[in-house]
Ligand code: SF4
């Protein structure tokens with residue numbers, strides 16, 4: 001169990017608790033202020049630039065100072081905007097108790113690629129996008145002078161799941177995100193090139209998301225050594241044994257996203273509980 005499961009999930013998976021999606025949490029003024037930053041293109045750009053400059057400065061620091069700064073940033077982000085990798089089957093469980101899904105443009109990609117890419121999904125207990133959609137539309141009006149309803153694409157659960165499966169084939173890893181923890185407002189589909197959070201966590205060693213509650217395991221009997229799974233793993237957790245002609249998982253590197261499974265026609269990969277892994281139970 002990650003720290004959030006203990007703190008916000010009473011020992012169960014915190015992102016499967018409906019209370020963490022409650023619309024009541026959206027009355028909190030601090031949270032509304034924070035959401036405003038996401039909707040204001042200039043404020044967002046400023047934050048991303050600050051983060052990029054920060055990564056550059058961190059890189060030049062001696063190891064001890066860098067570690068200290070990294071912890072300070074992680075602890076701050078845990079209160080504000082923190083994520084966790086979640087495999088598709090748990091997202092299906094989230095969709096069982098949420099009532100609407102809105103696909104929107106990914107703010108990271110708007111900044112890194114300079115164009116709209118719809119890889120983010122707002123989830124809500126309310127119908128028709130709930131309060132969260134209302135808030136974002138009001139903010140869009142405030143910052144751009146009008147609301148473009150086409151930017152808020154309502155999806156059925158089936159449509160959203162089909163889109164998420166397609167993202168897996170692109171090698172994108174599903175993550176849930178808080179907006180002033182513990183409120184969860186969205187699901188993103190991340191990669192290391194375009195997403196600030198993945199870059200921060202994996203490339204710069206400043207974690208802003210937990211790994212999944214799972215780790216991957218490969219059945220050596222079923223694995224035929226085709227190496228297709230290796231194409232999709234963004235975390236360097238898979239390697240090929242030339243002598244055995246099989247792929248193996250280094251569970252200490254595995255984020256438990258389960259994306260590798262979508263490339264495995266032999267169905268040789270399973271997700272196991274991270275808690276049961278002697279080497280990865282406490283690696284988050
Ligand atoms: S995709 Fe499946 S069969 Fe192919 S190497 Fe990976 S685990 Fe083995």
Ligand code: SF4
Pocket residue numbers: 215216232233234235236237238249253254255256257258259260261
């Ligand atoms: S090996 Fe682990 S980290 Fe890599 S794709 Fe599979 S589940 Fe994700």
